[in-house]
Amino acid sequence: MNSPHLKIIPLGGLGEIGLNMMVVEYGETLIIVDAGLMFPEEDMLGIDIVIPDFTYLRENRDRIQALIVTHGHEDHIGAIPFFLREFQVPVYATPLTLALISEKLREHNLLQWSRLVRVLPRETIRIEPFEIEFIQVCHSIPDGVGLAIRTPAGVLVHSGDFKIDNTPIDGRRCDLARFAAYGEEGVLALLSDSTNVEREGYTLSEREIGRTLREIFRECPGRIVVAVFASNIHRIQQVVDIAREFDRKVFLNGKSMVANIRIARELGYIDFDPDEEIFLPDIQKLPDSQVLMLTTGTQGEPFSALTRMAFNVHRKLKVQPGDTIILSSKFIPGNERAIHNIINNLYRQGAEVIHEQVKDIHVSGHAYREELKLLINLVKPKYFIPIHGEFRHLVKHRQLAAATGIPPERCVVAENGNIIHFMPEGTVVEKGVEAGRVFVDGKGVGDVGDLVLRDRRHLSEDGMVIASLVLSKETLEILNGPDLISRGFILEETKPEILDGAKCVVLEVLDRFISDSAVWDCADFQMEIRRELKRFFQRVLERRPFIYPIVVEI
Amino acid sequence: MNSPHLKIIPLGGLGEIGLNMMVVEYGETLIIVDAGLMFPEEDMLGIDIVIPDFTYLRENRDRIQALIVTHGHEDHIGAIPFFLREFQVPVYATPLTLALISEKLREHNLLQWSRLVRVLPRETIRIEPFEIEFIQVCHSIPDGVGLAIRTPAGVLVHSGDFKIDNTPIDGRRCDLARFAAYGEEGVLALLSDSTNVEREGYTLSEREIGRTLREIFRECPGRIVVAVFASNIHRIQQVVDIAREFDRKVFLNGKSMVANIRIARELGYIDFDPDEEIFLPDIQKLPDSQVLMLTTGTQGEPFSALTRMAFNVHRKLKVQPGDTIILSSKFIPGNERAIHNIINNLYRQGAEVIHEQVKDIHVSGHAYREELKLLINLVKPKYFIPIHGEFRHLVKHRQLAAATGIPPERCVVAENGNIIHFMPEGTVVEKGVEAGRVFVDGKGVGDVGDLVLRDRRHLSEDGMVIASLVLSKETLEILNGPDLISRGFILEETKPEILDGAKCVVLEVLDRFISDSAVWDCADFQMEIRRELKRFFQRVLERRPFIYPIVVEI
Known part of the structure; x- marks a missing residue:
């Protein structure tokens, strides 16, 4: 396996949710797709965030030519500051993704040292011997893309995080034509998002949420608070649109909410007029029926505005009887107790709470089984590699691909640290690269390891x-x-x-x-x-x- | 409020899931319904179990006449050893419940000091000035009851934990006739299980699970492992029945599984012939297609047999390719990451895993909204008091009762430590009793408080x-x-x-x-x-x- 050939090396996101990072290399050139973080699991005591292990990148420092980013979620961009601090390579992404990356780099004082290259869907960049086309997909953040990476060994198609939404809020559909075109031409391998492979059928369109929200607005005379991920611009657009219909002014609550709306406005990704917005002192002046708050804190994060309101320790915002609070997001496993705590306390303050477990006020951004099959059928790859998922998702996605007609021996389940070699005679999966999780705790990166965590666990027990x-x-x-x-x-x-x-x-x-x-x-x-x-x-x-x-x- | 009157004092379970315990008193007599535990939440570091605060009981030690237990789940019986160590009063319960309590008291060396009184459904016990009838209900453990407590002020109906199953596995239906009879006679207050008030419609019958399980058995040539709560005798009965149909022998895995089957057999609550059972050495001798394992560990408990199998550290049982593992239980919030870990590792060992999030292999034991409404309509109480639920459940159940026709001012949301006084002129809810959570850590009861937990949290962080x-x-x-x-x-x-x-x-x-x-x-x-x-x-x-x-x- 010494002659130059195509290799794919996942460094994160295969066998776990989050931490997405993947190396694609051929001969002397190495490019990277995404550099995401993961939020700590319960047993990672005191850890702030988790980033991928860059050991393999350090060993191949001089060969790295580019970082290509599929979209602006933390599990795809969160490790970029740590990456760019070590590796000075250009970053390629679509406008919103790039703006979110810039925001992050500015916080880390890295912006002026970074080379950020703006690419639009259907544009192609050339990084010898690769050619990479950005393909528009739908997701729970605008401006997501999949990738077609043309290599000397054939074309790789990478789905990014995607769903197929035929009535997207911004009208920008998943570019099935480009996927199909590559499929007609012949694709060596499809790497596809496995997150929702356990869900039958199709995802609902983001637009469906609007209908449910509108119903709720119709019935609520009091103030309405909608909690949503700050990056879910389409959801926010719908809430703002409905607020306009019902004559409510919008208060933006939470730092990331304010920042993301600013960015989305600058780039023209949201239609939200400044005079539709109100600020803290104005809330009291308006009748309750004209107030809408958009807030972060859907996951019960301890210091979020919503949490502080729920526990009645917010200095300026109080929940009052008659308020309706809508949690328009998924309960991420591991956060449920925290979220339930918030809900219970909002009820204690006299509010009514509506959440995804009692009403359809959230849709997923990740394709369900029928969409996954559709993509496989369009792309018709020779090899299929499930990505972005825990191990069970990867296995189920392999089974799905096999059921769709890809020969089972060409459906390859690989995990972080594996090297997938594409040889003329077939693929070989090899263990061989150091990969794993590096803990960030305060300013320290990698100085808290398993031993320290074991001690923390021991101390926490007794x-x-x-x-x-x-x-x-x-x-x-x-x-x-x-x-x-x-x-x-x-x-x-x-x-x-x-x-x-x-x-x-x-x-x-x-x-x-x-x-x-x-x-x-x-x-x-x-x-x-x-x-x-x-x-x-x-x-x-x-x-x-x-x-x-x-x-x-x- | 000094003249003798009826009081209800919840000491646990109102405003939380678990820890169920309630005082009913009139004049000089005080009886207690249930004495349950709660498993620690994530932030109760190092705590083994949580029990209710007995302060009020200590202050009224001499007036306590009885502990009445509705069913044998831990959140209703788990605090009994701690209770009986302090208060020597008789315990009244149905046969299986009593057997499970005995098992627990034996472990705590308390059995010989305890007075346990066996009561059957439709029997009435008299504890002056109360008369208490046990009313059969359906639940995810056999032998559950609700209670009708006749008091000088009127009849209280307590639902216990219940669902309405019209085709129960053991043929013992929820005794709606008795609830209706009390309703006809006139009921002062209904106290009803709020756990599933967020779920629309009716619960599926336990029997439905059998159909799905049978389908899975039909398609699996390899070994089958079914993980289930050891107290869910009806589920176990169905699995055993299906094993018989498909000519599989049953291996019982896990201490509580073995103990509960023994008890159920002794009392005639399960139809499971000893020669349908196999033991560890025999598993290897049978073809895979004739092996079924029933195991505990559905919640990813760290030392359970299933966890050890998943991580390949079980000394005697190995997972092998071709095995099908069925998790026939709910993913309890807070345990999801642990359970997902198990599932991923079972896949890594080559098994196929089926769980409630991909197939209907679990039904709840708690009534959904339509059943809750039905009970309210049968019992037609003057007052309605939602019990067994977090605060949001209590509020939603109050709303439901009001929608069913109980005047809203007579739907009383109370929390632990409240005293609900039933006065001739109406109910009064008063704060006033010390109630809360007492932590059990090792042999220590109550010697770990919030201060110690704060230190543990601090130590665990950094x-x-x-x-x-x-x-x-x-x-x-x-x-x-x-x-x-x-x-x-x-x-x-x-x-x-x-x-x-x-x-x-x-x-x-x-x-x-x-x-x-x-x-x-x-x-x-x-x-x-x-x-x-x-x-x-x-x-x-x-x-x-x-x-x-x-x-x-x-």
Whole structure:
């Protein structure tokens, strides 16, 4: 496999949701599709965000020619600042995507050092030996694209994140003609979004939401609050349109909401007149029936405006009886308890809440099974590679492709870190590249690893106990202590006898060590303290705190 | 409100899912309905289970006459051992419920001290001034009952957890006739299960699941694994019946599965012949097409058999290609990531997985809106009190009752700790009783409170740093240290400069204190170390570890 040939190397997003990043290389040229982040899972304690492991990129630094971005969601652009800090390559994307990337780079003080190249759908860029055409797709953010990457080995089609919406809000349909044209010409491999492969049928059109929202507006005399992802410009457009029909003014709540609307306005992606907007002081002046708030915080994020309103700690906005709050978004698994908490507290404040689990006020941006089949049939690839999904999604998507007629042996399930070699005699999937998750915690990138997380987990379960003791080096007499300190272990006043008992344990170990041990060894002594305290706490409380003995000899 | 009158005091389950416990009292008599637990939420770090606060019961110890239990789920019986340890009162329940309670009391070494009284549906017990009839209902465990509590003020009807299943597996229908009879007679108040008030229509009959399962069995040539709640005897009965049809032998996997089947067999609640069962060594001897495993672990519990199989660490059971694993249960919010992890790993082992999100292989045990309305219409209560639900469920159920015709002012939303007084002139809801959540962690009950949890949370976010230093009391010379130790904070080898820097911070503070301070104050010194280290870590890493300075003067 040493002669130049086409390779695809997923660095993220295959076997997980989020963290999308993929390398396409041929000979000396390496291009990258997307550089996304992932929000931490429950067991990644204290982690802010997760980004892909760039090890393979570092090893091939000089060969990287471009980063190509399919759309502006965090799981496709969130790692770009970290990427560009290390790799100075041009970034190619459509206008809105590029504007969102710029916003992010500005925050990281990287904008002036970056080369950002604007590409429109149906345009083609050339990065030898590749030619890449951007193909318009529908998604829950405007300006998403799929890619056709012409390589010396044949054409790769990459779906991006897509759905087929035949009545999109902005009229920009999924460009099935281009997918079909490549299909007619002959496609080596299709890489397609697997997120919703477990859902039968077709996604509803974004436009359907408008109908339900309109019904709700018709019946609500009080203030209406619509919570929505700030990047879902089409959803926001519909809400703004309906607000106009019902004579409500719009208040934009939340930093990213304000920023995204500004960008969308600048680029002409939203039809929302400034005089339809109101600001905080004006809300009180209008009758309730003329107020609409658009807010972020659909996932129960702890510091979002919606959360603060729900818990009545927002300094300027109070929920009042008669308010209707519409959560127009999916409950992302893992966030459900937080979201339910918000809903319960909004009810406690007297509001009525409408969410996706009681009414159809959200549609997905990812194709369902029938759409996935349609794309496969249009593109008619020789090979099929499911992307963007957890392992079960990839397997199910492979099964779907096989059912659609792609020979099963040419449906390739690969995971992050695999290399898919396209050889004249067929594809070979090889393990071989370091890939995984790098944790970002505060300013630190990669300085919190599994070991640190294990300690955090341990500390979070039963807290810690520190036993400190100062001994005379010569006589082994106690100069100070033993002092027992605990945190996150027990409410000490409820059971003072526990730490007193622990003190006795330390003293007993010391006695035993002084009388038994031929040679005094402080490290052994500390280890024995830890062992005995562990046993003691297990016996009296069945708990396993982190135990740290500090013995100083002077 | 001093004359004897009827009071209802919810101690758990109103405003939350789980932890069900309610006091009904009149004059000098106090009876309790259910004593359930709650599994800890994500932010209750290290907590094993949660039980209700018994403070009110302690204050009224001598008046408690009985604990009446509606069914054998953990959220109704899980706190009984903790309750009976403090309050020696008889427990009334139906046979299976009582057997499950006994099992639990045996584990806690309480069985021989307990008075357990077996009651059958349609039987009435008398606890002056109350008369309580047990009314058969359908639920996801057999032998569930609702209650009709005749009091001097009128009849209370308590639905228990219920659904209306017109084709139940064991033929024991929800006893609508008794509910109707009380309705005809006149009911003071209906307390009804709100869990599924957000779901339109009717629940499917448990029997429907059989059809889907049978289809799956028909198409699977390999081994089949069905994961199910061990208490869902009707589901298990159906699986066993279908196994019989398809000539599969059944292996019972998991401690609670084995225990519950044993109990159900002893009481005649399951038709499952011992020679239809196989044991571990026999599995290999049978062809795959004749093997069925029934297992626990539907919620991705870390040590369950299913989890161990999924991660290929089960010592005796391996998943193999061709296996079909059916998760016949609900994905409980909060457990979704764990369950998805299991599913992904089962696919990695080559299995096919079927779950409720792709096929109808689970029905709920809680009534949907139409059933809830039906019960209200049968019982025709004067007052309506929604129970068993988060706050939003209670509000929605109140709205539903009002829509069904109960005057809104007689639909009473109360929460835990409220006292609902039934006075001749109407009901009064008063705050007034201590109620809440008591955490059980290992052997400790109530010794972990919010403060300890806050520390655990803090420790889990950014770990801890201990700075220790021994000074001479006279000269303030350093005798030992400063030593900096961290856990869960940073992978020290990636950035040794951080803790070195922290050491310098401590030395600087010491210098400053020695030269500046008129009077040396060790407590001030430690506080200043904490403050400066906090600032330092914030600046270099944007992290806020738990900082603990230990300064010893000798």
